[in-house]
Amino acid sequence: MFCRNQTSRATVARGSAVEMEVRRGHFRLSVFEDSAQDSEVQKQIDMEVRVREGACRLLAACSQREQALEASKSLLTCNSRILALMSQLQRMKEAQALQRTGRRSSAGGSLEERKPCTGKVAISDIRIPLMWKDSEYFKNKGELHRWAVFCLLTVGREIYDTDLVMVDRTHTDICFEETLIFADVSSGFELRLELYSCYVDEEFSLAQAPRRLARLSGSLGRSSGKRLRAALESATACGLNGSTDRESDTDRAGSPGGSPVHAPALGPKYHLLAHTCLTLSHVQNSFRTHDLTISGTEDSSFWLPLYGSVCCRLVAQPNCMTLPVMSGKLKVQQPEDCPESWSEVYGVLKGTGLICYHRQEDVETSEEPAFTIPINKETRIRATEKDPVLNTQSILITNQWAHGESTHMLVTHTHQDTHSWMEAFWQHFYDMSQWKQCCDKLMKIEVPSPRKPMSLPLKQSSLYHDNVPPSGTHSKDSALPQSSPVSAEIQTLLSSYYNDRY
Secondary structure (H helix, E strand, O other): OOOOOOOOOOOOOOOOOOHHHHHHHOOOHHHEOOOOHHHHHHHHHHHHHHHHHHHHHHHHHHOOHHHHHHHHHHHHHHHHHHHHHHHHHHHHHHHHHHHHHHOOOOOOOOOOOOOOOOEEEEEEEEEEEEOOHHHHHOOOOOOOOEEEEEEEEOOEEEEEEEOOEEEEEEOOOEOOOOOOEEEEEOOOOOOOOOOOEEEEEOOOOHHHHHHHHHHHHHHOOOOHHHHHHHHHHHHHHOOOOOOOOOOOOHHHHHOOOOOOOEEEEEEEOOOEEEEEOHHHHHHOOOEEEEEEEEEOOOOOOOOOOOOEEEEEEOOOOOOOOOOOOOEEEEEEEOOOOOOOOEEEEEEEEOOOOEEEOOOOHHHHOOOOOOEEEEEEEOOEEOOOOOOOOOOOOEEOOOOOOHHHHHEEEOOOHHHHHHHHHHHHEEEEHHHHHHHHHHHHOOOOOOOOOOOOOOOOOOOOOOOHHHHHHOOOOOOOOOOOOOOOOHHHHHHHHHHHHHHHOO
């Protein structure tokens, strides 16, 4: 019978992209040595590494400027995701090591400690005002320079990027229209917003490399051409000639010996222009302004005259406001009822109320509830002593009003049910205390629409469709002719890249 011992062992797949990164010295193998519960994170790392390698090669094969800008943006996003996943994996390993040795971290506390629920955090309507000089904006003097900008937003290991936006002196604001939603977020979240910029050079010569490569390899013969092409592709795909301007963080990389992030040898390079960190205190169901920390100097090529602030709508939906915390059959006595009058209801504890339905089926059919008992941070809950005659234990819910107070009495069918309802109430109050203003009223999150193609004033097309002609069609003006030795390789690369990425 197959048996695995209890000692940790490496679970990196042989021949995978992650194993190649380990061999190159970018990752430590010890990061991957642990139980099977880390396999999901390792799969995500492996996928992001493959996507990054595809983006590097795609960048070297780009024939248009907007394609190179998108490929370079994808490369930076993949690098950031790898760092976040590596950090998550390292934290999981540390927690497992502490558990094996029977110790707890100072911040971890007891396993019996009550933990708040998680929730969703959404950011939308991002506006970053610009502050041009009078001679540039009003008088429209000087050369018209353009920049490609986008935002990278991070909460834990979840990282999203906005669409790419082209900016020049005719713009008063940098606007990102999409809504980005982070799921399963704790109440102590930190949302880091980073603005990246790249100066768009009017001259774009990157597309000549594949043509020269194909022409030169064909003239040297089959064997020599293959060796030359392999050498050039390996040298230009993912060079190690410098790192991005993103702030270094060895803890997030998970390996202080070396970061797995490196910049492409070819193509446009994005630089961190500004950043800020948003927390629960910044959440509000309205449009608000937050301070930005600006990086770089005015003489940098990627510099844009930022006003120093970012406007956005940051909202949160704790799970206790959207999902049922507890439900079951109850007997309820309302304040206006006589002592002998009880209502048989099906109660659902969710959000700011205990919603009482006539029947359980009414919940599924979305029928109007019979009544709702308000539950908020000021509500008082207590369990009465067990009635020796009726052999029951009641739960009293008291709310304060301007004219006085009102008390509802609940009775469950068993003592265990009473205990479960009391635990649910205490957990609900604890969740409300941690999520604070997010539990005053349910904040609305607009469901994001599907990602739109990059809005650039130039021709809208993908590199795949530009370089792969329709079946049976051959064009002399094609950037990469069908007969070229590089064409089949690029077609395969583009197909695998888009399949992995999307």
